[in-house]
Amino acid sequence: MLFETITKTGHEEVVFCHNKDAGLKAIIAIHNTVLGPALGGTRMWPYATEQEALNDVLRLSRGMTYKAAVSGLNLGGGKAVIIGNPATDKSEALFRAFGRFINSLNGRYITAEDVGIDVNDMEYVLKETEFVTGVHQVHGGSGDPSPFTAYGTMQGLMAALNVKFGNEDVGKYSYAVQGVGHVGMEFVKLLREQGAKVFVTDINEASVRRAVDEYGCEAVGLDEIYDVEADIYSPTALGGTVNEKTLPRLKCKIICGAANNQLATDEIGDELEGRGILYAPDYAVNAGGLMNVSIEFDGYNRERAMRMMRGIYYNLGKIFHISKRDGIPTYKAADRMAEERIASIGKIKLPHMGNVPPRFMGRAKG
Secondary structure (H helix, E strand, O other), rough: OOOHHHHHOOOOOEEEEOOOOOOOOEEEEEEEOOOOEOOOOEEEEEEOOHHHHHHHHHHHHHHHHHHHHOEEEEEEEEEEEEEEOOOOOOOHHHHHHHHHHHHHOOEEEEEOOOOOHHHHHHHHHHOOOEEOOOOHHHHOOOOOOHHHHHHHHHHHHHHHHHHHHHHHHHHHOEEEEEOOOHHHHHHHHHHHHHOOOOEEEOOHHHHHHHHHHHHOEEEEOHHHHHHHOEEEEEOOOOOEOOOOOOOOHHOEEEOOOOOOOOOOOHHHHHHHHOOOOEEEEEEHOOOOOHHHHHHHHHHOOOOHHHHHHHEEEEHHHHHHHHHHHHHHOOHHHHHHHHHHHHHHHHHHOOOOOOOHHHHOOOOOOO
C-alpha cells in the first residue's frame, strides 16, 4: 500500500525517523531531485494519525518540487513533518535526533523551518548537520523566512490585481486574510502599509488581537472569514481552505495567499475558473521564503534575495499567460510550466545523488 502510494505521487524516497528516548516521530519525503537537492521546511504538528502526517508530507514535498521548478531554482522538492505539539513537545534532544536523520541523507534533503518550527529549533538541528537553511544570521543564514515569503506574496498579488483589475493599487481593495501566524502577520503589515482594508482570523486569539491593535485590522470568526465581503481571499495558514463547502460562500474576485495546497481538489480549481475567480497558484506565490534560503548556498545577500523575489511577479504573469493561451485553469498552467522545466533539465541531468551545493561541501557533521 505504501509503495503504491509513493509510486502514484512520484516520490523518490520516504524516510521514517524514530527515536524513542527523544520522543521523535518524523517523516522526511524526497519527491524529486532532478533539478538539485530537495529543499523544504520541517513542520511540527499534532497530527491525529500517522497516516494524516504521511499524507501531509507527501503532498507538501511534491508542492516544493513544483515551487522550485516554477521559480527557476536549481533545487528539488522535499519536506519533513515531526508529529507532536509544538507548544509542549519540543526539546533539544528531539531536534538533535532529527538532525542526525537529516545528516544521514548526505545532502539529498536540506531542511528549513516551517509551521510550528522557529529559528531556535533549527539551532539544535544545526548541531547535528550542516544541511539546514534559514538559520540565524550569526551562522551565515538568512534568519526567519516569513518576511520574505510575505514580500513574495505581495509580488504575486500585484500580478493578479493587474490581470483582474488592470492596476496594481493594493490599497484600493479589501482582503480576507485567513491566518495571521509569522507569514500572515507580515503580509497583513504590508497590506496595511498600503492602506488596504483587512479582515483577519486565526485559531490563535493573541495573534488576532495583535493584528487588530498594531495594524488596524478587523477581526472575524474562524468560519466567518469565508462570508466576508472582500475583493481578495488570502489563505495564509494551513491548506485546503478552498473546498466544496467554502467556495460557494466566497465573494472574492481573486484568491492569492501564502498557504500551501490551498485548493482541496483539482475540481475546485476548475470551479474557480468557471466562477470567474482568479486563482494565483499557491506555490508560485509563496516561493519567496524558498528563494531567500536558496541564496545561502552561495553566501547570503539580502539585496540579491529581494531582487530574486520580485521575479515572482513575472512568474505569475507567465502562468496567467499560459492559462489564457492554452485555455486551462491557472493551477494547471502553473503545473505545466513547472513540469516542462523539470522535463527539459531532466534530459541533461541524472537525479541528484549527493552533489551538494558549495556551502555544504565537506562540512557535514559525522
